[in-house]
Amino acid sequence: MNDEKETGRLEAFSDGVFAVAITLLVLNIKTDDANLWNQWPTLLGFVTSFITVGIMWLNHHRLFTHIRRIDTMLILLNLLLLMVIVFVPVPTALLARFLPEADQPNQIRMAALAYSGTFLAMAVLFTALWRYATYHNRLLGKRADIKAVQGIDRQYFFGPALYMVCVVLAWLYVPASLFMLLALAIFFALPGHALPQRGRAPKEYRPDEEYRSSGD
Amino acid sequence: MNDEKETGRLEAFSDGVFAVAITLLVLNIKTDDANLWNQWPTLLGFVTSFITVGIMWLNHHRLFTHIRRIDTMLILLNLLLLMVIVFVPVPTALLARFLPEADQPNQIRMAALAYSGTFLAMAVLFTALWRYATYHNRLLGKRADIKAVQGIDRQYFFGPALYMVCVVLAWLYVPASLFMLLALAIFFALPGHALPQRGRAPKEYRPDEEYRSSGD
């Protein structure tokens, strides 16, 4: 009874916000020319932002398989995180609009800064939410899967710093920033403890075990 | 069996409406200039309205941890409340549009009146819904947490009057009105019985206990 999952409605509300935000990305695509290739930067922006927000949902889902209790602070941190998620269509549209305009390098840089900055804010808030929930097992279940929790700890530890690098790269050379953002999205799609670790035998590699560990 | 929670679908529908309304706020932001700072009033409006609607969701969630039964009247009151929530993007857009236009003081005042009036309507409907549900424990569970319920009673008692002050301030001096709206949002983010009360020792201060009280 004491260990009952309390996060139901918080997850449902978050799912709703993720679902609307990810769907609104399509509104950037224009429909006045049947040849969609003519707006390839917008299509590319749609695909990358959709995948990226989707992977953020995957991470949110992963954290909340471990978080079982809520309090006001967690709700507020989650709210700030959702605000950044909802904001993603804006820098996506900016990037899609100015990326093909090679004669406006300043607008391209501003758009890349807005884009990488949005993901930096997301990484900071993901880390803050996770730290808050796991500090002294504050909001985890009594039977929390220690190994999976530590896997996420390790994966999130450098998150904000890595996204800070993307922001700096946006100042220096925009394509490098976008490439690194894509690579980081793939990195965070992988389950935390599936990643190679020091001092641990590679034979123990068990992908996705956090989803199954409750039945062990 | 008799005490089974009946509010599942009402909460799911409300979560959906909150999620869409809070996400639509982003549509106010324009994407034809990569320098987002140039539209700071719109960004400010996005952030404050997002936080405020988010805190309204937090309050809705808090009320429905205690409300366990539904009837037609509650559904209709909840519907009116959702209608006001959905309306929030409109006065937000008005305020973001006219706040920087110092030469149109009348439009600014009308926008501030619409904004504060919307939150007044929200406060009145929150109070009405809560009063209706708690009157003679009409729709609460049998094991309702009396202390948490009374905490919400106290917090909501002055809600409509405080928001009425915001509306009056919007006539007199717009910045004071907006500042007070922000302060009230923070006040309603706090759990009701975490607030200092007369005749109760401050050492009993236990933030967020309403979320955990079911397991006591």
Place this chain on the structure above:
Amino acid sequence: MNDEKETGRLEAFSDGVFAVAITLLVLNIKTDDANLWNQWPTLLGFVTSFITVGIMWLNHHRLFTHIRRIDTMLILLNLLLLMVIVFVPVPTALLARFLPEADQPNQIRMAALAYSGTFLAMAVLFTALWRYATYHNRLLGKRADIKAVQGIDRQYFFGPALYMVCVVLAWLYVPASLFMLLALAIFFALPGHALPQRGRAPKEYRPDEEYRSSGD
């Protein structure tokens, strides 16, 4: 086990569609003049359509407290019903746009026809869905509340005919049509067996009992 409710995801999907459709109504309101009264027909359209779609949700919720099983036909009927719900913002916008233009009586009549026709289609589909589900108790639970089911039967029996009258009135005299649509929305907000019936004593009037009857 055999009587397990199978309708969970159908209700969740429907709730999502209702939530988005009801929220999109706000997009009709313009935000280029802070004096919202200048667009009162749009505001009126927002309020009436919001309430009406909300009452449709209430009816959907009511039907699915009794429907416990699903099959492909029910899913398709529900899909058609949702399609009409999603369409509501269109005739609402038409009516809000042309109602104040007294010099275009033909456009007003077309808008009123589209509006009342949409609600006629909704009534037909609600009745078809309910008839399909209740025919020989096809999709009801084993312990279905007969009295509540019969109450809905009675209320829905004349539904399509009453909405047909609204369509005819839209040809003859638009205000009468709109007034009758409002009256019907209120009628369908009432629980079916709370309505006065022939051969039943008025002392048995028990509002909202369908929500509580499972605990009797």
Place this chain on the structure above:
Amino acid sequence: MNDEKETGRLEAFSDGVFAVAITLLVLNIKTDDANLWNQWPTLLGFVTSFITVGIMWLNHHRLFTHIRRIDTMLILLNLLLLMVIVFVPVPTALLARFLPEADQPNQIRMAALAYSGTFLAMAVLFTALWRYATYHNRLLGKRADIKAVQGIDRQYFFGPALYMVCVVLAWLYVPASLFMLLALAIFFALPGHALPQRGRAPKEYRPDEEYRSSGD
């Protein structure tokens, strides 16, 4: 415990995306002329895309009555599927816009290619997701309904090839492509094992049994 359904939040998020995507279709309809028949191609596009996306939801729902476990790969495949679902309003709008413009045969063909190509991508992803989940019963429950699973196998086997034909037809003769897309939607609305099969007596035809089979 080991067979507990883990797909709850994945289904909730997918339902949200389906609900928003299907509702956004209505934004294509213009509201500046009360005579809606004047934009019949847009209305036709709304109806066919709504029904088609709705049937895709029905298929998604059907697959996930059998899929009980999740892993990262399934979440990513599901994400790609949702991305294509969300994209549907774009080719729908293109088709509705250019279909009546008989003097632009090239734009019509491009729109029909985008439309049929979107559904081809959807068919490929549905098949991939189903294959991944059912391969060696990877993510099915222990008591998976073999007959229903095989019914879906058979129905999905030719799916991508059939939609490939639609794409080719879009090059040759657009109306034939659209007609075949409609026919395929109806085919995939039918439950898999309700379809006639070789080596099985037609008397065993039991529509929709996959929804009830858990209670056998």
